[in-house]
Amino acid sequence: MSRIVVFLSLFFSIWTGTATVLVDSAATKPDTLVTSVAQRVIETIKQDRSVHRTSQQTGARVTAAVMPCFDFLRMTSLALGIPWRQATPSQKERLSYEFQTLLIRTYMAALSQYTDQQVKVLYTHQVDQEAQVKTLIVGSTMKDLNVDYRLHQQAGVWKIYDISVTGVSLVLNYRQQFQTQVRQRGLDGLIATLADKNRVQHGQSQ
Amino acid sequence: MRLVGTVGVFFFLLWLGSSVVAKANPDVDAAEDPTFLEYNNAGEIRDPFEKCNRVMFSVNTYFDGLFLKPVTLAYTKVVPVVYRGMVSRFLSNWLETFDVFNEVLQGHFIAALQGTARFAVNSIIGVFGLGDPATLLGLPHFRQDVGLTLARWGVPPGPFIVLPFFGMVTLRDTVNMVNFDHRFYPATTLSETERDRSFFFSVVDRRAQLLDAESVLDQSVVLDRYEYVRDAYAQYRAYLVQQRQYVEKILPPARSLAKAACYNRDFIADRVIGVLAPLRKNKTCCAPCFLAEEG
Numbered sequence: 001m002s003r004i005v006v007f008l009s010l011f012f013s014i015w016t017g018t019a020t021v022l023v024d025s026a027a028t029k030p031d032t033l034v035t036s037v038a039q040r041v042i043e044t045i046k047q048d049r050s051v052h053r054t055s056q057q058t059g060a061r062v063t064a065a066v067m068p069c070f071d072f073l074r075m076t077s078l079a080l081g082i083p084w085r086q087a088t089p090s091q092k093e094r095l096s097y098e099f100q101t102l103l104i105r106t107y108m109a110a111l112s113q114y115t116d117q118q119v120k121v122l123y124t125h126q127v128d129q130e131a132q133v134k135t136l137i138v139g140s141t142m143k144d145l146n147v148d149y150r151l152h153q154q155a156g157v158w159k160i161y162d163i164s165v166t167g168v169s170l171v172l173n174y175r176q177q178f179q180t181q182v183r184q185r186g187l188d189g190l191i192a193t194l195a196d197k198n199r200v201q202h203g204q205s206q
Numbered sequence: 207m208r209l210v211g212t213v214g215v216f217f218f219l220l221w222l223g224s225s226v227v228a229k230a231n232p233d234v235d236a237a238e239d240p241t242f243l244e245y246n247n248a249g250e251i252r253d254p255f256e257k258c259n260r261v262m263f264s265v266n267t268y269f270d271g272l273f274l275k276p277v278t279l280a281y282t283k284v285v286p287v288v289y290r291g292m293v294s295r296f297l298s299n300w301l302e303t304f305d306v307f308n309e310v311l312q313g314h315f316i317a318a319l320q321g322t323a324r325f326a327v328n329s330i331i332g333v334f335g336l337g338d339p340a341t342l343l344g345l346p347h348f349r350q351d352v353g354l355t356l357a358r359w360g361v362p363p364g365p366f367i368v369l370p371f372f373g374m375v376t377l378r379d380t381v382n383m384v385n386f387d388h389r390f391y392p393a394t395t396l397s398e399t400e401r402d403r404s405f406f407f408s409v410v411d412r413r414a415q416l417l418d419a420e421s422v423l424d425q426s427v428v429l430d431r432y433e434y435v436r437d438a439y440a441q442y443r444a445y446l447v448q449q450r451q452y453v454e455k456i457l458p459p460a461r462s463l464a465k466a467a468c469y470n471r472d473f474i475a476d477r478v479i480g481v482l483a484p485l486r487k488n489k490t491c492c493a494p495c496f497l498a499e500e501g
Contacts, residue, residue: 106426144341167445168438176437177429197427 030131031124033069033158034149038111038119038135040065045112063104071152071159072100078162079174083182091187098194099174105198106170107163119147129153251376251440253366262368263432269371278413292336294411297404298347299328299335308350312358320345348449353379357447366436374439 028036041062048058076096077084087095122134130152137145150162162171181190253259282290306321324340324347331339341347356378357363364377372383428434 102427106422109422109425144346164441164445166442167449168441173434173437173441174429177433180433181429193429194427197429 028158029124030126030149030151030158031121031133033151034133034135034160035119035121037066037069037160038137038147041108041111042119045108059101059105059108062108063100066104069160070100071154071161072096072103074152074159074161075099075103075171079171080178080182081175083179083187087187091191094191095187095194098191098198101198102194103170110165131158251363251366251436253436255365255367259366259368259436260432262370263374263435266368266370266373274409274413278410278417281410282414282417290411290414293407294415295328295332295338296335297408297411299325299332299338302328302335302347305348305350308352308355311355312350317348321348349446351379352381352384353443354446356381357443363440363443366440374436376440376443379443 044062044065045058048061053061073092073096076092076099079099080087080095084092117137120136120138122136124134125132131150133149133151135147135149137147146166148164148167149160150164151158151160153159162169164170178190181193185193285293302321302325306318306325309315309318309321324345327340327343327345328335328338331337338347353376361378363379366374366376367380368374369380369383375382423431423434
């Protein structure tokens with residue numbers, strides 16, 4: 001009897017476990033993913049503001065919340081452009097880590113202006129493994145803000161690889177700056193500069 | 207009698223505007239989809255006068271910090287955000303006729319109709335454009351200017367220039383400095399001092415809208431501010447040029463006014479009539495919406 005109970009409970013725990021995993025990844029469509037990410041970031045910022053957390057803590061929490069939904073490697077490769085091809089795996093990894101810190105901060109800064117607003121999906125455009133989701137951040141007072149997301153599907157999971165605000169891509173907007181840096185100081189120079197800037201910005205926001 | 211006529215024409219325009227939208231919904235071919243192809247070279251811009259531009263950029267930033275920014279900050283402090291929103295909507299509504307004119311020049315007749323309907327709705331229901339009920343009815347605003355018209359006619363953007371006071375433009379967009387909108391701008395009917403005042407307000411209003419973007423910029427990590435702002439400008443202009451392609455997809459599939467209203471009921475509840483806000487929480491909706499959803 002007890003064996004059956006153990007077996008059943010084991011079976012059920014595995015079953016429910018896999019079920020939740022499936023719901024999290026495969027069942028998520030681009031538009032629901034986008035709204036849930038934006039909503040989660042806004043919620044986190046709001047919560048943290050009410051309990052007066054430092055921006056560093058908020059950043060860590062937001063990162064943890066949205067990490068699985070972004071494809072930072074692809075973002076970094078797009079931001080860097082051609083020099084990405086010559087980069088070593090370790091350079092790629094370090095660069096994408098710094099870029100990730102930078103991007104999340106920018107995304108947070110942009111959304112923190114709009115915490116009392118709603119996110120509305122205007123239109124989703126999906127072609128095979130690529131998708132584009134256009135959203136509007138609507139509020140009662142401020143002008144509406146167009147925020148567009150680009151996603152692609154990797155092993156059945158949708159991941160965001162670009163966010164643009166009124167047509168200005170957060171990722172592509174760094175390409176010129178990155179390439180100038182690479183030309184002047186090389187790829188390691190760029191990584192060092194980014195790390196420096198991240199640290200300085202971090203100190204200021206405390 | 208005249209009133210009835212006006213209201214009739216107005217609703218006819220509105221109906222026309224929203225029913226036409228429903229038809230345009232093309233299926234784009236997957237492989238050669240422009241949305242994904244154009245992506246990679248968005249925001250490329252020629253900048254042959256970079257040195258000169260950089261100097262002008264810092265001069266502008268300096269004077270902005272000295273005069274315009276303090277005035278704007280005072281404005282945002284004194285005037286609550288609700289009234290500031292009214293000011294910018296009022297000014298934008300004023301120039302709606304100019305937008306319509308440009309839509310016609312670009313051959314976007316449907317968009318011109320929608321713009322006209324917008325102007326009518328916002329001027330009447332929105333009380334001289336203080337509110338923006340047209341957006342809620344499925345007629346969002348699309349910014350137009352002569353530079354965009356030239357772009358539509360195939361004029362390339364040309365080199366990037368930073369002008370004193372006016373700021374960043376491409377050679378093509380310098381036409382916007384010429385006061386084409388003069389004839390369409392109702393300010394021509396105003397006296398000299400009133401015109402100055404309206405100009406002052408439009409400049410401060412624009413600057414105030416940039417404050418948020420600026421604070422985001424200050425908080426984010428930027429390697430080179432000049433390059434960052436320049437590329438953002440280029441991407442923004444490219445986006446405005448292309449936005450027309452997306453209009454059909456962006457607008458809600460509104461078959462009728464009721465359906466449009468239903469589609470936007472959350473926003474109507476939130477924005478126009480505060481009374482409706484409790485309804486939204488109960489997830490109920492007004493009668494026309496039910497009809498539209500069932501039909």
